[in-house]
Amino acid sequence: MLEDTLSIKVKRVQESKINQVDWDNLSFGKVFSDHMLVMDYADGEWKLPEIVPFEDLSLHPATSAIHYGQSIFEGMKANKDADGNVLIFRPDLNARRFAESCERMCMPVIPEDFFTELIKKVVDLDRSWIPDQKGCALYIRPFLFATDHFIGIKPSDNYKFIIFTCPVGAYYSQPVYVKIEEFYTRAAEGGVGRAKTAGNYAASLYPAKLAQEKGFHQLVWTDAKEHKHIEESGTMNILFELDGKLITPSEDSDTILRSVTKRSAVEIAKHWGVEVEERRITVEEIVNALREGRLTDAFGAGTAATIAQIAKIGFRDELFELPPIESRTISTRIKNYLTDLKSGKIEDEMGWLLKF
Ligand SMILES: *Cc1c(COP(=O)(O)O)cnc(C)c1O
Numbered sequence: 001m002l003e004d005t006l007s008i009k010v011k012r013v014q015e016s017k018i019n020q021v022d023w024d025n026l027s028f029g030k031v032f033s034d035h036m037l038v039m040d041y042a043d044g045e046w047k048l049p050e051i052v053p054f055e056d057l058s059l060h061p062a063t064s065a066i067h068y069g070q071s072i073f074e075g076m077k078a079n080k081d082a083d084g085n086v087l088i089f090r091p092d093l094n095a096r097r098f099a100e101s102c103e104r105m106c107m108p109v110i111p112e113d114f115f116t117e118l119i120k121k122v123v124d125l126d127r128s129w130i131p132d133q134k135g136c137a138l139y140i141r142p143f144l145f146a147t148d149h150f151i152g153i154k155p156s157d158n159y160k161f162i163i164f165t166c167p168v169g170a171y172y173s174q175p176v177y178v179k180i181e182e183f184y185t186r187a188a189e190g191g192v193g194r195a196k197t198a199g200n201y202a203a204s205l206y207p208a209k210l211a212q213e214k215g216f217h218q219l220v221w222t223d224a225k226e227h228k229h230i231e232e233s234g235t236m237n238i239l240f241e242l243d244g245k246l247i248t249p250s251e252d253s254d255t256i257l258r259s260v261t262k263r264s265a266v267e268i269a270k271h272w273g274v275e276v277e278e279r280r281i282t283v284e285e286i287v288n289a290l291r292e293g294r295l296t297d298a299f300g301a302g303t304a305a306t307i308a309q310i311a312k313i314g315f316r317d318e319l320f321e322l323p324p325i326e327s328r329t330i331s332t333r334i335k336n337y338l339t340d341l342k343s344g345k346i347e348d349e350m351g352w353l354l355k356f
Helices: 064-068 091-104 112-125 198-213 260-271 283-291 329-342
Strands: 035-042 050-053 071-073 076-080 086-089 137-146 159-168 176-180 218-222 230-233 236-242 245-249 276-279 295-302 306-315 318-321 353-355
Touching (some): 035 112, 064 137, 071 091, 071 198, 091 137, 198 218, 236 260, 260 276, 260 295, 283 306, 283 318, 295 329
Parallel strands (some): 176 306, 245 276
Antiparallel strands (some): 076 086, 137 159, 218 230, 295 306
16 A cells, blocks of 8 residues: 555645745745645554645644654655756655654655655646746645644554645855753753753753843754763754864754755765864863864754854854855855755765655
């Protein structure tokens, strides 16, 4: 049944909403395309997926995901090349991460190839929703949540998997200000930090709000035990250029969400011959480098934000200004490379694009 993807039932919208979109003023996550894919899990198996008009869901008030948080998601982007082909950046890695999130949260796994096939179907149907505007993309949001009507703590027996898409503009419209967080934590060892699960983001809201009140966009999380090591920032992994090397926290601990964008930045930098170190990075090391002017670049990496250059880093009562954006060779090079690759302007030498 799972293999039978060609026969996905499609119920099309009667009238497309595409003409209502203000394409020149796209923000992030507010506009939704015409269709969504829905696939239920029940009786120990995946039911047939269906593509239907994007519409509200009707939920039982005891739907277990709402109460107990068995809910995971993914995020990826589609663009178009000059010939109108759809390009999706490394969906195989998202499929794998989704499966890993499923495992950690006791949810039924969707076979990776099948996951990618479903993404393809729903994006193909709404391919006219992929924006052409610079910096814009069709954001793809697959998610899975527990749907048992049950009050009590146990893995649900029933689940709903949905993929919808939204044309989006830039996530950050300017270089970001971040603050190194030494009290609140995003993830502890043995916890769920490596899973893209809903509760992680709910837990980050309050500390992020406190930082935003002080004028920062995002936090830089440190390890939960000692707050001595740098982990990641908001929904981005973080990279620094220090003494001519690109450094980024290693993913050995299970507290960092393994970013596809970060992985790609590391791989392409190595391919260019840049020295890259994935290792533990202490706050002290970064702060000393900031004081001594040796930190020449810092940036976040994530699908939503792409490459987000960091302009200021707050630490305790200090605020460090980083070198001007014009001088950021490595982050600018990676950013331009990924942007050009995703829109088909340069050859896909790494074999990262799914094209259809
Ligand atoms: C999604 C996410 C990222 C970025 O991962 P990408 O695969 O690059 O999109 C980084 N950190 C967290 C916490 C995330 O949720």
